[in-house]
Amino acid sequence: MKITRVEAIPFAIPYTHPLRFASGEQHVAEHVLVRVHGEDGVVGTAEAPPRPYTYGETQDSVRAVVEKVFAPQVVGLDLLDREQVHARLNRTVANPAAKAAVDMALWDALGQTLGRPVTKLLGGYTDRMRVSHMVGFDEPQKAVDVVAEFMQRYGITTYKVKVGRRPYRLDVAVVRALREHFGDTIELYVDGNRGWTASEAARALREMEDLDLTLAEELNPADDVLGRRWLVERTAIPFVADESVPGPAEVVRELLGGSATAISIKTARTGFTYSQRVHFLCESLGVENVMGNQIDGQVGTLCSVTFGAAYRGTSARAGELSNFLDMADDLLAEPLQIVDGELHVRDVPGTGVLIDEEKLTRYRTDR
């Protein structure tokens, strides 16, 4: 059960078209595959998607901190020494995606060692989640075309629309076009990635009042403390904190400060261990969660559904589990399938991440 080695393998897979949003854009998935090796040949695997514009991590920084700092700290510990593992990882501040990937690879190794699915070890509530697809910046008609295609091919009926452009009416027009075209056959919500001011966001929300939005996420920066509280106070729908809550302490701060009324959980950011803490905290406070997407590949998405399906509170809403569909290829030996708008967990020991080694050889960038 001892950890014998930790690897960090950089890889790059292009997107078929770039995903654009207020804080950045994604053309190539330059992620890091983290592998935790245990005694008896067990290998746990997870994916770190660095997002420099949000958390300051890069592919190189994730690789360096995992190999040079975290690996020496955890090699030799038992897979069950989880509090000790986190005490050591937390000697380094920040680096959320790097820490999350180490954490999830450890859970995968633990599940394989115990012969049980990680989703059951976590909570075992259900075996699937409804899927929400994230629609990037686009013209109204193009957004309508994307949604029509994803409804038809995958049966997805929940969509998160990226907003936060200037003038804000560009985005209002997209959301209105979607509602007018699809009527009440789809659920719609918006994510501003801090792109608007509080007053722009308030005006945009007022103009979208008749569009039945179910959530509004990070419309303006949480660092504009009073502006954010002012906006949240005036917003009738749950206001989701995402990048402003990288961990449990920020969740408490933002909720108690009145800067959010719902919380996005991203396993790419808080792994399984800290996602669990965030979820339990929210459950105790009576605050809703949505499973978010750090524009994960298939490995990360499988981890996300593994966690989301484990609890009633995280599987109640559709989870953002589909943007890997915008990638030209991926690493899983058995690709994920979204059918009738749902994604299933894998009923195998661990998380079920099994890598196609030929593809990893093709896409890794360290050789």
Ligand code: MUC
């Ligand atoms: C989101 O919900 O904000 C964009 C960047 C990132 O880290 O996550 C995405 C989606």
Ligand code: MG
């Ligand atoms: Mg977000």
